[in-house]
Amino acid sequence: MPRTTKNRKWFDRLQNIMPFGSSTCSKKALYPPDEPTVIVKGKGCRVWDADGKEYIDFRNSLGPITLGYQFPAVDKAIRKQLRSGIIFGHPHPLECEVAEMLCDVIPCAEQARFLKTGGEAAAACIRLARHFTGREHVVQIGYNGWINSLAPGGRVLPGQVATSAPPGVPAGLAAVHHACGWNDIDGLRRLFAAHPGQIAAVVIASAYHSATDGATFYPAVRELTRQEGALLIFDEIVTGFRLAIGGVQEYFKVTPDLAVFAKGIANGMPLAAYVGRRDVMSKLSEVIVSSTYGGETLSLAAAKAAITVYRTENVIAHLWRQGEKLCKGLDTLFAQHHVPVEMAGYPPCATLQRRPDAPADTMERLFRAAYHNGLSIYNNLYINYSHTDADIDEALARWERACRDLASRS
Numbered sequence: 001m002p003r004t005t006k007n008r009k010w011f012d013r014l015q016n017i018m019p020f021g022s023s024t025c026s027k028k029a030l031y032p033p034d035e036p037t038v039i040v041k042g043k044g045c046r047v048w049d050a051d052g053k054e055y056i057d058f059r060n061s062l063g064p065i066t067l068g069y070q071f072p073a074v075d076k077a078i079r080k081q082l083r084s085g086i087i088f089g090h091p092h093p094l095e096c097e098v099a100e101m102l103c104d105v106i107p108c109a110e111q112a113r114f115l116k117t118g119g120e121a122a123a124a125c126i127r128l129a130r131h132f133t134g135r136e137h138v139v140q141i142g143y144n145g146w147i148n149s150l151a152p153g154g155r156v157l158p159g160q161v162a163t164s165a166p167p168g169v170p171a172g173l174a175a176v177h178h179a180c181g182w183n184d185i186d187g188l189r190r191l192f193a194a195h196p197g198q199i200a201a202v203v204i205a206s207a208y209h210s211a212t213d214g215a216t217f218y219p220a221v222r223e224l225t226r227q228e229g230a231l232l233i234f235d236e237i238v239t240g241f242r243l244a245i246g247g248v249q250e251y252f253k254v255t256p257d258l259a260v261f262a263k264g265i266a267n268g269m270p271l272a273a274y275v276g277r278r279d280v281m282s283k284l285s286e287v288i289v290s291s292t293y294g295g296e297t298l299s300l301a302a303a304k305a306a307i308t309v310y311r312t313e314n315v316i317a318h319l320w321r322q323g324e325k326l327c328k329g330l331d332t333l334f335a336q337h338h339v340p341v342e343m344a345g346y347p348p349c350a351t352l353q354r355r356p357d358a359p360a361d362t363m364e365r366l367f368r369a370a371y372h373n374g375l376s377i378y379n380n381l382y383i384n385y386s387h388t389d390a391d392i393d394e395a396l397a398r399w400e401r402a403c404r405d406l407a408s409r410s
Contacts, residue, residue: 005033006049006050008032011029030367036055037050038050042070043068044069045060045068047376056375062378062382063382064267064268065384066306067315068267071267073309074309078302092295092300094295094301095114098112099114102261107250107255108234108276109259109275109276112275113274113284114300115274116272118261119147121274122235122260124289125258125276128274129231139180139202140179140203141203142206149166150169150173154166180202182204182206183207188224200231201225201230202231205238206238208346211248219254225257232256233258233260234247234248235259236248236249238263238380239349240264243348243349245310258275258276259275261274267306271300271303319383320346320348323381325389325392333396337404337407340354340357340359341366345380347383348382348383349380349383352379365406366406370402372402373399373402
């Protein structure tokens with residue numbers, strides 16, 4: 001970072017006081033000075049860094065901002081509830097109302113309960129499944145949050161795989177967690193054969209770059225888990241309120257036993273829900289999962305407002321339409337400028353994917369060029385409801401400048 005800026009100062013301060021420079025691993029700036037160290041403001045689909053530079057945002061807080069920053073209906077609901085109180089010693093009516101709303105829009109949801117993060121909600125489902133089935137082993141497909149990154153060979157971050165038991169995880173605990181690849185039904189069958197009558201649950205988070213494989217994979221896993229007496233848990237933390245309101249279970253018409261929703265449920269406010277079959281969820285009277293902040297009202301007010309917007313406006317169609325426009329535009333630009341990258345997966349959260357024959361530094365160069373030209377991006381390009389046609393057109397113009405920068409430096 002050659003010049004002294006506010007971003008540079010924040011980078012140094014964060015590195016000095018905070019391990020990894022951020023409380024969230026994926027939020028640390030990897031490509032300074034092109035990438036901003038901190039973001040100080042968001043509005044609609046745009047964010048501003050500490051030096052006042054504006055970016056059209058496709059990170060969207062790593063997914064939770066589905067409607068847009070400072071979305072009026074959500075902010076109004078938060079401000080209104082703030083006047084009545086944040087948290088109480090008994091449930092607030094919002095806790096019931098939002099649970100009822102979720103059970104109306106999520107196919108598997110007969111009952112619902114709240115926590116603060118998707119990872120802990122997934123952990124709650126795993127504990128519940130173990131008690132319900134009387135089994136200990138769990139198979140995990142994809143990344144289900146740091147709390148649940150326990151299996152040798154499993155994902156400890158969305159793009160990072162543990163080669164052995166993850167650091168800090170006892171070998172005995174790792175031994176009852178098993179990693180399986182996305183769309184690997186044969187590998188899943190082998191795990192059931194290796195641990196007959198011992199697997200409590202299969203937890204699946206979609207692989208976003210090849211999410212289309214879910215059309216055959218989800219039904220196959222549903223059938224296998226039924227045959228084997230294991231529960232099926234869908235991690236809908238990213239896919240919920242994005243591919244469809246009810247996530248992949250609605251989109252692919254495959255109903256799990258339990259599911260976890262978080263990102264998108266409250267447009268950025270900290271809230272997670274774990275939902276499912278009544279006979280399974282009722283066992284929470286025996287399995288203790290409890291958190292003081294599960295019923296915090298500002299997040300529930302935000303969720304009620306966000307879900308209402310989803311149900312009364314065609315948010316999902318907008319995410320698909322704008323995502324398709326962005327993906328088609330990017331694939332055209334990448335081809336025109338000979339950038340060895342392509343878009344993969346479904347448009348509401350499509351993935352930037354380096355081609356197999358591309359140079360190793362391709363993604364770093366692409367990210368730097370994008371940030372330099374006023375685009376805030378992530379491996380998945382998240383669309384929000386505030387991305388208008390004009391915003392996508394402007395974003396593609398910035399992408400074209402980024403592609404020209406790449407071509408001029410190659």
